[in-house]
Amino acid sequence: MILLIFAGLAVFGFAVPLGAAVSTSRTQQLWFSRYVDAEWFAKLASHAMATGDRQYLDAELQRYLRLYGERVLVVDAGGVVYANTGVDADDPEMVGILAEARSNRYSTRPPQRLLTWDPETMLIARPIGVGMDLEGAVLVEASARRAQQDIADRWSLIAVAAWTSLALCTGLALVLSRWILRPLGRLSRAVGALTETLPRSDVPTPPTSMTQRYGGPPEIRDLAESFDTMAQTVSDSVESQRQLVADTAHAIRNPLAALSIRLEALHAVIPAKAEKSFRRASSQVDRLAAILDGLLRLAVAETPDGFNPVHAEVDWPSRCNLGKILVEQVEAWEAAYERAGMSLSANTLPKSVVVAAPEDAMVQILDVVLSNSCRYAGEGARTWVSGWAEPEWATISVFDNGVGVAEDEIDKLATRFFRGRSALPGGSGLGLPIAAALAQRYQGRLTVTAAIPHGLHVAIRLPMAR
Structure with a gap:
């Protein structure tokens, strides 16, 4: 529809001025030709009035009437008819035009344009004489029928060309729009089919109507509605999975606690x-x-905080002072590092470094990273904790010069349940995956790389609070 509107405006925006130009050109052509004839008759009338011989003037008037079928009226300075080939000299319009011509006040400019529904005659007057020495006036009653017919024919040709162009533009617009919208239709159907395969929440949610909030073509609105429905279904599915993990953990926790109590009771016998x-x-x-417990924390970490498909921007849930948390966590882990025969040091960040993540999430991430370093770096190793801030991001770097891990295992450290060949017994393989999921939940990133010459380097990058 939009393409058709623009095509129609372009076609008619070209056709209308062209039609007006054709009418103006034909009108001027008729007026100038008859005005030249009026000048010729004015010269003949001036010579006849000066010599008293009007024979040649009458002959030319009759020949002009036979050739063009147009009548001419000549009057003297007093308005008395001097020669006439059939013009109604008593017509008030004729009298007024001749009076203006005799007083040299008649306009010598052609009319703007001649239209097909205008009168079929055009009156053209010319004074006899020049300056103040006026001897009379000449009036030519020109026929505009042929000029009007020419204008009508050209208008018809322009109209046919305009409608033909519009029809071609319509066909091209249909082909182009189908070519553009066909992938959108397929994508909308694919999204709808994918939405049908997603698990549904047991709690019914009211459908979201994208068409009431957004304008635009219907195909775009359908696609937006499909995406909105899919986003809502994904949100419900995520919530259902989180609830399933929580319910499962709660259901298993009680038997485990009972089993642990029974084992403790059996210890004596x-x-x-x-x-x-x-x-x-x-x-x-x-x-x-x-x-x-790790699975439960991982499920909570991987659940988008405040997920809502309607909002286009992230609504940051909370913020925390990264420098304060960094100092507190290093102080809390110093004793554990000393017992393990290791050293821990850190630089300080200014209090103005505030990241868009809650304090408990940052504490949990740093606990995981420092715990791994304390447990696996090895006796005598040293760990450095540093942080720096950029205009949009803050980064924490935890670097140790311990034994490190094998090169082929570094990319797998953030994988669930993965435990390297050098891992000590008792771990669950969920620590780094939980930390990475927490960083990603708040639009950040956790990366693990090998340190040079040996050891491990963990970097946590988080967005600064707005």
Whole structure:
């Protein structure tokens, strides 16, 4: 529709001025030709009035009437008819035009344009004489029928060309619009089909109408509505999965707690030869509880905070002072590093460094990274914690010169349940995945790379608070 509107405006914007130009040109052509004839008759009339011989003037008037079928009226300075080939000399319009011509006040400019519904005659007057020495006036009653017919024919040709062009533009617009909108239609149907395959939430949510909030072509509105529906379904699915993890964790936690209590109660009656098996069973229960807690934290970390498909911008949930948290966490872990035979040092960040993430999330991320470094870097290793701020981002770097990990395992450290060959027993393989998910949840990123010459480097990059 938009293409058709622009095509129509372009075609008619060209056709209308062209039609007006054709009418003006034909009108001027008729007027100038008859005005030249009026000048010729004025010269003949002036000579006849001066010599008294009007024979040649009358002959020319009759020949002009036979040739063009147009009548001519000649009057003297007093307005008395001097020669006439059929003009109604008593017509008030004729009298007025001749009076203006005799007083040299008649306009010598052609009319703007002749239209097909105008009168079929055009009156053209010319004074006889020059300056103040006027001897009379000549009036030519020109026929405008042929000029009007020429104008009508050219207008018809322009109209046919305009409608033909509009029809071609319409066909081209239909082909072009179908070519443009065909992928949108396929994408909308594909999104709808994908939405149907997604799991639905048990809690009904009211449908969101994109067409009431946005304008535009119907195909674009349909696609927007499909995406909005899919986003709402994905949001419901994410919430359902989070709720499933929470319910599962709650359902399993109670039996695990009961099993742990029963194992503790059985500890006193376990024979010596079964002590080793009992301790392994107890450690497996503890490890299962740790994995369960890690899965729950990971599910919460991977859930988008305040997810809403209607809003186009991220509504930052909270903020925290990164420099303050960095100092507190380093102080909290210094004792653990000393017991492990390692050293921990950090630089300080200004208090103005505020990131768009809640304090508990930052504490959890730093706990995971510092805990891994303290546990796996090895005795005698040193860990440096540094931070710096940019106009839009803040970065925390945790670098140690410990034993590091194998080169082929670095990219897998943030994978769920992955444990490297040098990993100590008792871990769940969910620490770094939780930290990475928390950083990503707040539009940040956690990366793990090898340190040079040996060790590990973990960088956490988060957006500055607005």
